[in-house]
Amino acid sequence: MTPDASSSSIERLVAVLVVIFTVEAGKLRILLIRRSADPFKDHWSLPGGRLLPADSLAEAATRRLEVETGVTDVFLEQLYTFSDLDEAGSIAAAYWALVDPNRAKLPDRLEWQPRWYAVDDLPDLAFLNGNVVQYAVTRLRNKLAYSNVAYSLLAAEFTLSQLQQVYEAILGRSMDKRNFRKRIISLDIIEPTGRFSGQGRHRPAQLYAFKERRPVVF
């Protein structure tokens, strides 16, 4: 048999899944939707769907992200393609995205019941989706160490305390304030805006912005 043998039509169901992360109330969270049909009816699952004809994987992932959150201009990247999430051997191309919770507008459709769940307190997920989430969390934590991806979880301007909260939520541990600030400044990925946060019982804090609001590896 040659590599291009085409003796029979062998096709597979191909789905696109999106692990959509946010950080809210000090927790790393993902968006889950409730399945309305079997299999796994009433179980929670990652947003996704079958790849439609003429769709590329990236188009399908972008559209799913927009349907669920209303945004597209955020960090979105292919994660991994799985072939072992169900018994049928469906192909599931997983993507992951990072969304500022203040920008995400969850759709107001009761049928899906979209909801943010803390990754350290997930319900039982359909179709081994838990494996996908675990893989995505690992990728996010790794990528935080060598890139500016946190930009996509924050507003255009933020205080260093807000930035530290995002890092702590992702890594699941508290960090020393002085060391965090020294480290993050040395990376040269953020810059002071010259403006200050006005609200709150604390004294005004310098506002910072990411130098680039697109993925940069350092």
Place this chain on the structure above:
Amino acid sequence: MTPDASSSSIERLVAVLVVIFTVEAGKLRILLIRRSADPFKDHWSLPGGRLLPADSLAEAATRRLEVETGVTDVFLEQLYTFSDLDEAGSIAAAYWALVDPNRAKLPDRLEWQPRWYAVDDLPDLAFLNGNVVQYAVTRLRNKLAYSNVAYSLLAAEFTLSQLQQVYEAILGRSMDKRNFRKRIISLDIIEPTGRFSGQGRHRPAQLYAFKERRPVVF
């Protein structure tokens, strides 16, 4: 429409491709095979084939690697899944592997004409395979900077000169001998074996081995 709508059977052709790298005669090379049928008859392409029923992606990639090189206990990792390599929108899950040229045994079948090509001097490739190769070369170069993947391109024991040749071939540039040795020793991923290379016109050189012959990130 709900995410689990299953109104019609929408399936796609799924292929698995493998970018198999080696370093030989100072060059980074990949294995190409010659297509024996249309489309792209007589063009060179990456080894691969359709995903068979009941196969997982990893199984298909491992089998393809074994068919082409005779080895399986080498570095093999998923690279990226493409949906834009042909007009039909086929899904191509690409893997990449690193093989010591002294271990690889290319199959003796004229039909496929498997052959190592230097990545800086590739022929025209079928199906936008060039995009896959470019992506794989970038991943390999990045991964060299933060992991021990070079282990999979070398024999169990090697001299520091041989190791440097592998790094230079991958990165496509020559490196200062003293700096290279200082850097590679500081990474703590190799160790002296106590044995020395016997052959050649040079004086015997210390032989080294990777501490781990499996992927380790540092």
